[in-house]
Every structure is written in structure tokens, then in C-alpha cells.
Amino acid sequence: MRSICLTLPTNRPCPDTIAALGAEAAYAADHFGVEVHLLVLDSCPPPVHAAHAEAVRRLPAHPRITAHHLDEAAQRDFLARVTAHSGSAKPDLLLDLMLPDGLSYGACTDRAFLIAAALGCESVHRRDSDSRYQSLDGATVFPVHHELLSLGRRAADALPDVTESALPVSLLDRPVAMVGSSFVGELSVDVGRIRDADPGAYHDVVSLWAPEHWSAERKRELVEESFRGAGTAPFEADHSLLALVDPMRVDMCNIAFHGDTVSERVPLPPARDTIGSDYFLIHLVHDARLPGVLHNRNIVNYHTGERRTGRGFLAYQMRFAKFLLSMLHFHFVYDRMAEAGDTLLDGHGRARPLAVAALARESTGLDLAENARRLDALDTAYRRLGGPYADVAGLLAGRRERLLDEARDDMADFALLTEAWEGLVAAARTTPLVLTPGRPQ
Template sequence: MRGICLTLPTNRHCPDTVAALGEEAAYAADHFDIDVHLLVLDSCPPEERAAHAAALRRLPAHPRITAHHLDEAAQRDFLTRVAARSGSAKPELLLDLMLPDGLSYGACTNRAFLIAAALGCESVHRRDSDSRYQSVDGRTVFPVHHELLSLGERAADAAAGVTEPVALPDDLRERRVAMVGSSFVGELSVDIAQIRDTDPAVYHDVVSLWAPEDWSAEQKRALVEESFTGAGTEPFTTDHSLLTVVDPMRVDMCNIAFHGPTVSERVPLPPARDTIGSDYFLIHLVHDARLPGVLHNRNIVNYYTGERRTGPGFLAYQTRFAKFLLSMLYFHHVYDRMAGAGDALLDEHGRVRPDTVAALARESTGLDTAENVRRLDALDAAYRRLGGRYADFADLLAGRRARLLDEARGDMADFALLTEAWESMVAAARTTPVRPSEGLPR
């Protein structure tokens, strides 16, 4: 029986989300012929971890659902054994990239990819702790419904499971559906709505910094209007799904599933520390390699917890946003090269080529950083126009400029290194048992 991994990486108190994830796991097991591994990767302090454990214990028993609740000690134990078995000459460096001392959106999902391989899962279905499911007429609409209808199927076969005519070229119909996803409704995916509400002109200047520098003013204006808004605010009413090469702007990592053998067992996510958006790379890779996907409308509701709006939380979040803007110098280069490569990104079995991706990432580290210097100048000026705590952040940014520039380049070098080691790590994970955290349920 096919196994799937439904995963929730979290570093915040979210027992209600854990309970809802359990309900989605039960829906999947009841409606599809699968085994579900419900995986909570928990980086919280003991008190919050205990609340998550209690939420898992309250889930009704199901013969085809296994819950795995791993704290960072258990994750480190697993990853240490995987890195040692991978044959790498630098297992400690790999461990640091997989479980860094600091927040990494890519690394937490990479851990889910490896643990899913260890558990024998064919796919990984990721949710976020600061989101919730929509419901209509008292019925919760779970994204896993569309994910399991199509993921891993030949596109020609998956066409029967979508609601709209297929928007896929005939030459792609033999390829497997590599990704199924949707977006979100509710608050912006990046917590900068206060800037928009305070000064729309500054908001335009700041958000346009993630565009390629040579884009026209009109292109940047269109990007600003579309950025971080997801599917808007319109609630779910009825299902709509489309088999296509999915536009990366239409899906979000809180509502995504990847086919392991085609994508996530081949190439990891960039493990950049303290950088929002670093976990979106595979969405672009699937698009540029012209791998089929399904876009559906079971959008998740996005909301924010209060922590990132406290003093320290604000400074930390704005740093992650600034690092996101700096990362785009390198990502735009890689995306452009991937778009040009197209089908050459795939091997003869229709799987993405890690060596090609690693080479492009490494090539990008040789770029001139002058563009990023100008980004920092523009961000500094914009935040000083806002004043208050934004001006305080600009002062902090000014003292870290050289370090941030170096980190952005180093993050891409780390991504290249991890990609080169990824196939060996996945192979090692398949033969590495996952040991439960002491005192936590499995």
C-alpha cells in the first residue's frame, strides 16, 4: 500500500493545528487506499511540545495512520546517522545545513523529505502552523483530496480527476504529476501589510525590490500588485482543479505536495537561515522543467501569531524579509537559467537532474553583488521614510550590510553543496530507522 507523509514543521504553539492535521490524515486514510504517516517536526520549548503531544494523543486511533512527533533531539539523532551513512566527506556540515542553529524554512522541509524517505513514503504533503482549513456547510475542505487524486499519476491518467479542461501540451501527458498545490486566503503571506497601510508608495518601493533589477516600471508595478496576496479573500464554495504547468505565483508552501521520486528525493530546498521564501525553490523547478502539476482551489486560511509583531519578533522578521530580497539576485539568475534549460532539467525517466541544478546554483555565487548593494540602499531609504521602528531597523541593517551580503552568497553555495549530496542522503535515509522522541507519541 502506498505511503504518504502529511507533515507539519512548527516552532510555535499550535495544538489546534495539530488536531486539524489529524483530521486531514483521517480524511485521507478513509477516502484513499493509502497509509498516512502524520509527521510533526517540533522545534518548540518543552511546554508547547507537551501541548502538541497531548493533541496527538487525543486523535482517534486509525489502523492506517501512524503519528510521529519528533523534537529536535530526535531529528538530530536521525540526521546524524543519515549524514554518516551518506558517505559524505563532510557529514558535520551536512548536519548543520539540515538542522541549523537558527530558523530555516527550507531546512525544516528538507528534514520532512528525508524522514518521509525513511518511512517509505512516496509523497510529502506540507502544511504550516499559522494557517487553518476552510469549511463550507459544516464540511472541512482538505487539500489532500486533490493531492491524492493526482500526485504521481501519469498526466494523461490524472486528467480524469480534475474539474476543468486540461491545459497541458500533448507532449507532457506521459510525464508524472510532480506537484499538487493551492494557495491561501486571508492576510498577506509576508507580514508587511502595515507598510502598505502606512505608506503605499513605500510599500511599492520595498516590494518591487524582489523583482529583477532590469524589469520595467510596469512589470514591477504588476508584481507589487500580485505579490504575497495568494488567492485574495474569496472563500471556498465549490471545487475547481486544473492539470497544467503550474504558475509559481499561484501556489504556496503552506498548501503543497510533492512526488518524491520525481522531485523532492532528487533536489532539496535551499537551507538558507533566517530568509523567508527560501522554501519555494522546488515550485519554480517543477514549472521550469515543464513537469505537470495540478492547481486547485482548496485554499488554506493564512493568519499571523502575535510574536512577530513584538519588538524582537519585528526585528527578526524584517531581517528575514531583507535577506529574502538579497537572495533574489541569485535565485533570479538560477530561475532564468532553468527556464532556458527546460526539458534538459529532466533525466530520461522524467526526474529532475540534481547535478544540473547544483551547477546553476554554484554558478550564481560568482555574480557581482553591486545589485544587492543598491537593494540595501533602497531598503534603507524606504524604511527611514517610514520612521519609528522601521527607522530603528534601518539602523540595525546599516551595521550588518557586509555580513548580509556575504550570507546571501554563502546561502547559495550551501544550497549547491547540499544538492550535490542529496541523492546519497536520500539513499541513506531509506535504510535509517526513525527513532521516536523520548516521552512523545508515535
């Protein structure tokens, strides 16, 4: 029986989201006959973790659904055993990259990839805790519907189950590596208040994630498109497109990857405290010319309060600044991947990790002057905004050299993890998720 991993990484209270995820798991099991491993990776403090455990316990029993609720101690135990058996000369470093002392959007999903391998799952389907599903005529609209129709199938065989295709005929023998959609509601990045307060400052800030050499017009178009997802229109009817999916059209709160083709081959960048670090595989799938399906079962995005006041505000804005700095290196890698195209794949149509790692490592040699200018522009815009944004500018100024170094070092860490990834996945496949008393490691 086909097994899938439906996962929710979280560091905030979300019992309602867990209940909704349980309903999506039941939909997948009942409509597609799959075995679902519902995986909650919980980085919350004990009281919140306890509320989540209760939400998991309340999920209706189903013969083809197994729920796994792991706090960071349980995750660390599993990862320690995996890294120890991976054959790597640096198991402790790999463990720190995958479960760092700090927030990492990429690392939390990498943990899901490895746990899915340990559980024998063919695919990983990710959702976020600050989002919810749409409904139509009282029925919840679950993205897993389109994901299970196509993911992992030969693209030619998936054709009858999509609305239309824009995939070149020459690629129809390749497997569908990714199925995804976007979101409706609030901007995916919490910068809407900048836009409302000062549209000029918003343009100056958001345009910083473009390559510096882009024209003013191209940057303006990027700003207009950025972080908007699918807008605000509610779901009315299904539509799906088989294509080389534009990375700007999908979001990591609404995504599924085929393990053997993508997520068991290349990890996500484990950068700490950097939003957007988990979007890399979307670009890899596109640039390697792997088929994907873009559907319209968009998830509703919203922002939780901790991002908007006090320490939470400062922390989030610092993560946004690190995202802008990371783009110097990511744009280099994306451009080279686009040039490499089919050579990013092996003879079986699977992503080649060493090809990706080499590009990531090469990007660490870039001149950091462009990023220094990014920080200058961000400082100017934030001081112009004033108030709490001026406080962010002060923090950025105080950490300037460290931030420049971290953006570069994060890519070196990504290259290291990518080089070790196949060994980690192989080790995970033979590592029990939780040790039972009396069972040898």
C-alpha cells in the same frame, strides 16, 4: 499500500492545527485507502512541545495512521545517522545545514523529505502552523483530496479527475510532480502594515524582489500581485487545473510533492533566517516542464503576534530583507532553469540534481553591486516609515557586509546540499527513524 507523509513543521504553539492535521490524515486514509505518516517536526521550547505532545496523543486512533512527533534532539539523532551513512566527505556540515542553529524554512522541509524516505512514503504533503482549513456546509475542505487524486500519476491518467487541462499534449506521459493551491486571508508576508501606512514605501520595498533590470510597469504589476495568494473569496466549489503551474499561484502552506520525481532528487535551499527559501521546487517543477495540478482548496492564512512586536518584529523584518537579497541569486537560477527546460530532467522524467547544483554554484559568482543597491533602497524606505522600521534600518546598516556575503554563501550551501542529496536520500531509506534499545545502527 501507498504511504504518504503529511507534515507540519512548527516553531510556535499550534495544538489546534495538529488536531486539524489529524482530521486531514483520517480523511486521506478513509477516502483513498492510503497509509498516512503524520509528521510533526517540533522546534518549540519544552512547555509548548509538551502541549503539542498532548495534542498528538489525543488524535483518534486509526489503523492506517501513524503519528510521529519529533523534537529537535530526535531529528538531530536521525539526521546524524543519515549523514554518517550518506557517503559524504562532509557529514557534519550537511547536518548543520539541515538542522541549523536558527530558523530555516527550507531545512525544516528537507528534514521532512528525508524522514518521508525513511518511512517509505511516496509523497510529502506540507502544511503550516499559522494557517487553518476552510469549510463548506459544515464540512472541512482538505487539500489532500486533490493531492491524492493526481500526485505521482501519469498526467494522461489524471485527466479524468481534474476540472480542466492546459497541459501541452506532448507532456501527458510525464508524472504529476506537484499538486498545490494557495491561501486566502492575510498577506503571506507580514508587510501589510507598510502598505497601510505608506503605499509608496510599500511599492518601493516589495518591488525590490524583482530583478533590477525589469521595467517600472513590470515591477508595478509584481507589487500588485505579490503575497496576495487567492485573495479573500471563500471556497464554494472544487476546481482543478492540470498544467505547468505558475509558481505565483501556489504556496508552501498548501503543497504536495512526488518524491521520486522531485523531492527525493533536489532539496530546498537551507538558507537561515530567510523567508521564501522553501519555494524553490515550485519553480523547478514549472521550469523543468513537469505536470502539476492547481486546485482551489485554499488554506486560510493568518499572522501570529510574535512577528509584530519587539524582538519578533525585528527578526521577521530581517528575514524579509534576506529574502530580498536572496533574489539576486534565485532570479539568475530561475532564468537559467527556464532556458534549460527539459534538460533539467533525466531519461525517466526526474529532476537532475547536478544540473540544479551547477546553476546554484554559478550564481555565487554574481556581482553584488545590485544587492548593495537593494540595501540602500530598503534603508531609505524604512527610515521614511520611521518608528520600529527605522530600527530595522539601523540593524541592516550595521550588518550590511555580512548580509551581502550571507546571500551568496547560502547559495553555495544549497549547491553543496544538492550535490549530496541523492546520497542522503539513499541513506535515509535504510535508516530507522528512531533507534530501539538493542537494535544496531
